[in-house]
Amino acid sequence: MFERIVVGADGSEGSKAAVRVAAKMQKTCGSELLILTVFRHHSLLEGSMSMVRPDDPQNLDDSMRAYAKEVAEDAKKIAAEEGAEKIRAFVKGGPPARTIVKFADEHQADLLVVGSRGQGDMQGFLLGSVSHKVTSLTGKPVLVV
Template sequence: MFRKILVAYDGSKGAEAALEKGAELCKLTGAELMVLTVYRHHSILEASLSMVRGSDESGASLDDAMRAVSREAAEHAKARAGELGVESVHAFIKGGPSARTIVSFAEEKGCDLIVVGSRGLGASEGYMLGSVSHKVTSLTSIPVLVI
């Protein structure tokens, strides 16, 4: 049924639920699990307007910090998937706009399914898709499971 399942992972509760469901599907189908964590690049203008300095004393930039946090999240997700019994897990990080990066990565890697978490907003919690999950579903022909 599925050969490659992509889970978009950002460390949120919704992403944890998506990871668990993706792991469950991998175990049922024997699929390979691909975990992708996406971080957003910051322009020089955005960095200059940020309350956070553009770089620290070591010269590390805001992008470097975002990349490091993303790497930690991806490594956590890979380890967690292993704990959940998935035999074949690969974790990746990419920079760019979240939804477009998720979709292009899934297409590039030949994924059969994309699993993403959803976040409710305000009084509509549980009824509205989060912006990333909504965009992913509208940008791809690959089946998307929103958790």
């Protein structure tokens, strides 16, 4: 039914639930499961004002990328615990909804799976959730968990 499933993972409980559901679907369909964690790029000004890991001289993007890798690997472990086998995890920088949709298009995904609420900030409250944006940006089926 589905050959390739993309699931967005941001470390929130909602995204962990989405990973579990996607893993069960992957196991049932024999699909390939692609886990995507997206981090937001920061400007030089934002980076210079950041207090993220002050003992670590990396710039903010490097710190965010490293954290995103941890989230992606954790999601991959969750999927494996659910019995999924064909799992790959990816990290990309950019606006979450657009990056998820672009990634799904580039990898010819048949289904996108996202949590209903992630770690969105006030911008998400004012402009809508990532899951809502994903559903409006793609013509592919989206399962919101």
